Amino acid sequence: MLKVILPDEYSFCFGVERALELAKKHMNDGELFDTLGEIIHNPHVVKEFEKKGIKVIKKPEESKKRKILIRSHGVPPDVIEKIKSLKKEIIDATCPFVKHAHESAKKLVEEGYFLVIVGKKEHPEVIGIQGYAHGKGCVVLKREEVSKLHLRGKKVGIVSQTTMLLSNVQEVVNAILLQNPKEVRYINTRCSTTERRQNATRELAKKVDVMVIVGGRHSSNTNRLYEIAKEYAPRAYFIESYKELKPEWFLNAKVVGVTGGASTPKVDVLKVKETIEKISQGGK
Template sequence: MEVILADYLGFCYGVKRAIKIARENASADGTACTLGPIIHNPQMVDRLRREGVGSVDRLEEMEKGTVIIRSHGVGPAVYDEAKARGLEVVDATCPHVKKAQLSAKELVDEGYSVVIIGEKEHPEVKSIFEWSSGKAQIIETEDEAEAIEPCGKLGIVCQTTFSGARFRQIVMRLLEKSRDIRILRTICTATDQRQAAAIDLASKVDLMLVIGGKNSANTTRLAQLCSEKCLTYHIETAAELQDEWFDKIKKIGITAGASTPDWIIKEVYKKCQNR
């Protein structure tokens, strides 16, 4: 049985940066916490907790210490509230997300009607929306794009981990909505690379294993793309592998989301090799 790793997989720059920042600000007394999980990988979040980086859902849960802004970012009001509570703020927002946030703000300030293409419930998209002062519209389908009212000036930004192909399809439906359109393609390069590599590998193997948090949007998207090419399983750890999956399988492909640690990828790879 041949096991092949995708050319691009695992931690992206923004995730590596966020993890590094979190570790640099760890506190043995439990006063360093991320606001929400720093990345969408439960195993990494648990490891950071053991290293002295906790996690809270609301600033009200912190009386003192350091709040670490997670990679998905937050709106401007959160920074103000944290400072008002006397908390030290350390910003681990992914630079690509920060670019999308500031792009939304810039478009609003210049009088554009702003559309954010992305998943409405994703924390990154919520943060971009907040940087638009709550004035943007969030869409994630072509039908929703069709429903956008024509306007004088239309600005478009995107969730950094959104599918490039879907972004283009949705933008095509928006082109007729205004004669003055600014399209800021804020999908990061790492997303494009991982998706292209996963699709390429999935077309050459019998089975794909996509490793990453079940709550990770970019990992879920990789699994969806791979499933269009071959039998695909989305797993978080090697413990989820089932013997029956590998019956009559000759080639296995492995990819992983941008928030998946190397040690988890290695465990899955070794377990597959030993079959």
């Protein structure tokens, strides 16, 4: 019979748990609020919140409520100022790992380093980190992009998006070193939870025939898990729900690995596991 294996951690990370707990606490106290962006990258969870009157807004000005929740990704300081100027209260669910990235970026710029953020320009977390650098420095995702920078003789400070792959960050750091800067200072702002999950996914993917990654398509950390799984597992799939599973994915498979991202509810991963087991017994 087909065996389905889960790693030790396969669901909400501590930053997401913390954001959801803060939101629930305020809801239980009868306080309605809006969230600046989706509270987590998971459509089912966002829908549940919406049913309870918690609206997702894109800008603080859109809110008609007294409080605004800042999700675990954090926001740039000018957004905090904007909320305050609107006389609204902030429920701050910024993850402590993200706060560390904010503080590190700010410190490096204040100390005169040219800041390089390794990450995705358009990701809300990166926009927040760059805000703390007061618009200074730049964002690069791949080592090829470093060649466009002129770093010879400069003091270069480096931080990264919390969910970046270590190998990706290393490649960018090495490309920066090749430009002969005067000094390079790297502050590790990768999140340890992400690192543990990436390592566990790598180890699991090495020993299974098929790997299934469960999570929201917009979730950066879940996308990274999928990239790792693809490298090691002969067959890897990324799904949001058990409904997307296809029996042909598991033909002749003996062992399947299943894991979820930091914003994937436990119940979604367990439902995928259960469905794969049913498929292996001839049903769905």
